[in-house]
Amino acid sequence: MALTKEDWGKVRSNPLFADIGEEDLRDLVGERSLLRFARNKSVFEQGDKADAFFLILDGQIKLSRINRDGNEAVVHIYKDGDTFAEAAMFMGGTYPVSAQALVASRLLVIDAAVLKRKVATTPEVVFLMLASMSRHLKVLVNQIENMKLLSGDARVARFLLDLCPTRSGPAAVVLPYEKALIANHLGMQPETFSRALSRLKDVGVAVSGQSVSIASIERLSNAGGAE
Secondary structure: OOOOHHHHHHHHHOHHHHOOOHHHHHHHOOHHHEEEEOOOOEEEOOOOEOOEEEEEEEOOEEEEEEOOOOOEEEEEEEOOOOEEOHHHHHHOOEOOOEEEEOOOEEEEEEEHHHHHHHHHHOOHHHHHHHHHHHHHHHHHHHHHHHHHHOOHHHHHHHHHHHHOOOOOOOEEEEOOOOHHHHHHHOOOOHHHHHHHHHHHHHHOEEEEOOEEEEOOHHHHHOHHHOO
């Protein structure tokens, strides 16, 4: 299954691959590395051998971890153009999380053995990988900060603000995932998430199903200490 011109554009738009030469990139991204995953299909399970990392051409991928009590904690949700699992692959061993397609998704699979051979001849690839892992670490640190320092209302407000296409005025957005999944992602119970949404009505937030109307982005930014 060949990659389209649009697919190659998505590959090039990812910072990890943007500065890699054409020949080196095609060595890394073989035409056979394109896979499709149906909705709810597992990409890999927690504990599987970490022998590849992935770039999302289309879709949404949820990374989650199961604790000793059998409860799922959503670590992050990745979308078009994102890469994931680089660190686990480089460290070897096994994936510390599970990955699941939330919607029908197409992924590029970058094989660990292929990457290691490329690193041997093109050392600058290592620095690109380190930069990519650093970006992922920053995202996780921000998530931890939000859960530790922000109230539930503020976490929900910030989540909605991140969906807004502008930084001022009114906005209309669509919740990208089921509300229970968003709640898990924000470190909240579903009922706590629903109550937080309800309280945000006081600052002009109206919810109808998955659709959210925001009367004033500025007012929402001030809600509950959200920046």
